[in-house]
Amino acid sequence: MADIPEHAIREKFLAGSGPGGQNVNKVATACQLRVDVYALGLAPDAFRRLKVLAGSRLTSDGELVILARRFRTQEANRTDARARLSELIDAALVRPERRIKTRPSKAAKARRVDGKKARGAIKAGRGRVRAPD
8 A cells, every 4th residue: 555645635525426315415425635646756657657547537737636425424435535546556656567579480470371371272162163164
């Protein structure tokens, strides 16, 4: 789990939207988490990956906005928002493995060509049958 400095996080509780009836309309349980990504002190490559993973949740001011409104209580939504933030940062910190280019061997190329020729011969034999002259 990523260690996120408290000074980089701002929380705001709002009235949720969608189904839920009176509770949703009356109680501010949805949690909006705003995180200053520059204050996280990420390495440049991790920051680039975070930008891609965050997508439209990242503002032009460098704030990552996470809205949690899955649960009925403020505390549960707050925990959910922080967990999602942590998962996002952890995913950005994982460096993808480099792909090692490989080449097919000469024998593999020959097998492929032989297979194509055999298939072509089968298809060539499917034409109209003509009576011998």
